Amino acid sequence: RHSMLPRQMQRVGRDWIAHWNSSQVFSWNNPFSNCMRWVGHYPWATFPFSVPFDFSANWRWPLFLGPWRQFQNSNWQLDNFTQNCCFHLSNSNMKSEGGEPSTKKRRLGDQCDTSTPEAETSSSNQRETLHLSIVQNEVNCTSKRGAIQRHWEYFCQHSRTMKTSENKATDQSNRESEAKFDFTVMSYNILSQNLLEDNSHLYKHCQQPLLIWAYRFPNILQEIKQLDADVLCLQEVQEDHYRTEIKSSLESLGYHCEYKMRTGRKPDGCAICFKTSKFNLISSSPVEFFRRDIPLLDRDNVGLVLLLQPRLHCKANAAVCIANTHLLYNPRRGDIKLTQLAMLLAEIASVACQKDGTFCPIIICGDFNSVPGSPLYSFIKEGKLNYEGLAIGKVSGQEQFPRGQRILSIPIWPQKLGISQNCVYEIKPQQKEENTEEKTEAKSEDTEKIVIASEKLSSKLQHHFKLSSVYSHYFPDTGKPEVTTCHSRSAVTVDYIFFSAANNDGPAQPGAEDSFNGGLKLLGRLALVTEQDLWTVNGLPNENNSSDHLPLLAEFRLIER
Numbered sequence: 001r002h003s004m005l006p007r008q009m010q011r012v013g014r015d016w017i018a019h020w021n022s023s024q025v026f027s028w029n030n031p032f033s034n035c036m037r038w039v040g041h042y043p044w045a046t047f048p049f050s051v052p053f054d055f056s057a058n059w060r061w062p063l064f065l066g067p068w069r070q071f072q073n074s075n076w077q078l079d080n081f082t083q084n085c086c087f088h089l090s091n092s093n094m095k096s097e098g099g100e101p102s103t104k105k106r107r108l109g110d111q112c113d114t115s116t117p118e119a120e121t122s123s124s125n126q127r128e129t130l131h132l133s134i135v136q137n138e139v140n141c142t143s144k145r146g147a148i149q150r151h152w153e154y155f156c157q158h159s160r161t162m163k164t165s166e167n168k169a170t171d172q173s174n175r176e177s178e179a180k181f182d183f184t185v186m187s188y189n190i191l192s193q194n195l196l197e198d199n200s201h202l203y204k205h206c207q208q209p210l211l212i213w214a215y216r217f218p219n220i221l222q223e224i225k226q227l228d229a230d231v232l233c234l235q236e237v238q239e240d241h242y243r244t245e246i247k248s249s250l251e252s253l254g255y256h257c258e259y260k261m262r263t264g265r266k267p268d269g270c271a272i273c274f275k276t277s278k279f280n281l282i283s284s285s286p287v288e289f290f291r292r293d294i295p296l297l298d299r300d301n302v303g304l305v306l307l308l309q310p311r312l313h314c315k316a317n318a319a320v321c322i323a324n325t326h327l328l329y330n331p332r333r334g335d336i337k338l339t340q341l342a343m344l345l346a347e348i349a350s351v352a353c354q355k356d357g358t359f360c361p362i363i364i365c366g367d368f369n370s371v372p373g374s375p376l377y378s379f380i381k382e383g384k385l386n387y388e389g390l391a392i393g394k395v396s397g398q399e400q401f402p403r404g405q406r407i408l409s410i411p412i413w414p415q416k417l418g419i420s421q422n423c424v425y426e427i428k429p430q431q432k433e434e435n436t437e438e439k440t441e442a443k444s445e446d447t448e449k450i451v452i453a454s455e456k457l458s459s460k461l462q463h464h465f466k467l468s469s470v471y472s473h474y475f476p477d478t479g480k481p482e483v484t485t486c487h488s489r490s491a492v493t494v495d496y497i498f499f500s501a502a503n504n505d506g507p508a509q510p511g512a513e514d515s516f517n518g519g520l521k522l523l524g525r526l527a528l529v530t531e532q533d534l535w536t537v538n539g540l541p542n543e544n545n546s547s548d549h550l551p552l553l554a555e556f557r558l559i560e561r
Contacts, residue, residue, distance in 0.1 A: 147544045148537055154524040156557070181310045181318070181558040182523065183278055186229035187365035187497050189326070189485070189549035190220050191541065192236040192268035202487040202548070205539050213241065216546035221249055223545075227526070227553050231308075232273040233324035233365035239267050246271075260286040264300040270324045270366070272306050282307040282319060287347045289328075289340045296413060299328050299336055303344045305351050307360075310558060318560055321352035321359075325366040332404030334395020337369065337376055338387070338461070339413045345423040345463050361520045361558060362465055364498040367549070370396035371492050372473040372481075380467055380498055387412070388459035398492075410459045423463040470497040470525050470554040482528035485549045486540045491531035497552050502559045518560040526553035 193213045196203065203211060210216075224232065232255065237246060239261045247257050256276050261269035274281075287303035303325035310318050325344050328336050344364075352359045370376040374397030379385035387395075393404025411421065420426050473482050473493055484495040502519030528550065534540060540548045 146537055148529055148533065148550075150529060150550075151527050152524050153527050156521065156523045181312060181314045182555060183230040183310070183558070184228070184553060184555045185231045185233065185322070185363055185365065185497060186224075186227060186551050186553045187233045187235075187324070187495055188224075188551040189235040189367045189495060189547060190237060191216075191547040191549065192238045193241065194238060194267050195236060196548075202489055203541070204488045206541055207543075210541060210543060210546070216541065217241070217245060219544065219546035223551060224250070225253065227551060229553055230275045230278045231322055231363075232271070233322065234271045234273070235324070235326040235367045236268045237271045239269060242269075242271065256281060258284045258304060258306060260302045260304045262300045262302050263288050263290045266300045269302055270304045270326055272304050272322055272324050274306070274308060274322075278311060279308040279320075280311060282309050283351060285347055285351055287325070287344055289343055291417070294414060294417060296336060296339060297417075299340075301326060301328050301340055303340075303347065303366075305344075305347050307351050314558065315560055317354075318558070319352075319354075319360040320558060321348060321362045323348050323362070323364045323366075325364075325368075327366070327368050327370070329369045331369075331396055331398035331402065332393045334376070334390075334392040334404065335408055335412050337395055338379075338385075338408075339417075341368075341376065341380070342413070342419050342423045342461070343417075345465070346419045346425050349424045349464070359465065359500070361518060362467070362500040363520070363556070364467070365496070365552070367495050368396075369398065369494050371398060371494065372469075373397060377496075379461060379463075380496075381469060383463050383465065383467070385461045386459055387461065398494075408459075410457060421458055421461055423461065466500055466519075467498040468501040468522070470499065470522060470552065471528060475530070478530075480530045480532075483531050483534060483550070484528060484552065486531060486534045487548045488539075491534060491539075493528075495549055495552055497554050499554075499556065518558070521557040521559055523555040523557055525555070526551070528552075 193216070196211060200211075232250070237259065239259075242257075242259055247259070250257055250273050254275050254277060255273040257271055257273045258281075259269060259271045261267075283306070285305040285307075287305060289297055289299060289301045289303070291297040303323060305321065305323045308320050308322060310320065323344060325340075327340050330336070348362060348364070349359070352362050354360055364380075368376065368380075375385055375387065375390060375395050377397070387408045388410065390408050391402060391405050392408055393399060393402025393406075395408075413419065418426050471482060471493075474480065475482065482493055483491045484493045485491070499520045499522065502521050537544070540550070
């Protein structure tokens, strides 16, 4: 709210508000009859009432008193005290878009601070311990709204529930030419705490104690434990949380973790974690979308591409390529989104390419900040896009009435990026050594320049992966859209799991039939929900789901020919 104030002054204000709210919670947790409660600020001087005050060392008097007009406009009411009365922090503490949750702690970035790191950590831990105790008291005193109801949808009789009882029988009944390996993959944007605090206007509907990291992380970890995926693709993984909590917690669950932090001053990134009992790591390739020498690529988004080797029931040379990314959010910069996607696809093509020229099975997870049916989404699924005359604001489909009206340039990215319109790295021609072939070489180079020049003028993008989406994005019986993220501004699908389907398990694409060595068969998925379903539990985040995104989960069978 006070964006022009120095960060130190903002921090002082936030710390005071945190203590003020804490004292309110402790006071209201004490039982007394005829409890008065209203939503809004509390004009202590203008409307006195009996409330047990907390005069502990952490409590401070307010610096100013709320005006009478706020009390007149507030929605106050008398509640009969029932059982353990508990106070819920109101939404009015985040009225403006610049407002921030009162119990948060924001990074100081590069600002100077006279306190030592040890003292800072100790103070932070004390505050988080205090806040966590407040949250636990509130949760214990409040009846839960209920958890989101999600169920498994199976597409194969040899599904997750039948693995144990039918494992040997299934192997004997399968064709001898195929080796099968079943595994699950999760894609989950866990909501970076820094991004939550910088965009607190998106979470006005949330109770503030539910937004602190000390409450959120145990919930997120519990979700991961319950869903028990073999591969985790996580977005918005904050670096300090990853280093101190997330990595060690996941390693204790049997995961090996690979992480790529965003470039620049962004404190979060992408992580891919896999169970060492199921896979061995062949290679890990981070992808940075920022290029200092290319003005178009001035954003700090990243990707991560892993090549994994299954450990059970597969050939020695079997491999699966897993990619994870979080593309730029800005709805008006479709040119940047497409370029970032092309860079990721080029790295995947390089990593997944095998000795015989085919691609190993591919899974691409992430938050693509694009909705189903948009040009960017269609390009991923169909493998081609003619962007001639396409406005940059329409690429992602995020806005119903796009504000970005500038037409995409042809080509979108400069040649020095080194990525062709087929979304692969360009191969530089090798110079021949024999003097007798100089003329032939010169002629071929001229021909190649003409080809490159014609490609530069082409408005058609292509990739050679045969990709399908795990989710259908609409419920067939009602036609209502599935939702993967929900906050105060919107509820849409932006998270996806794409996979290279086996030849008999998805729509064929021209030129892609023979490009894969085997493929993946979708066995099942964790069903998504509608926007209405989410608002029955007060949207996201809520008491049980501590991110503004839902985890996506799918089970695959690796089929090798």
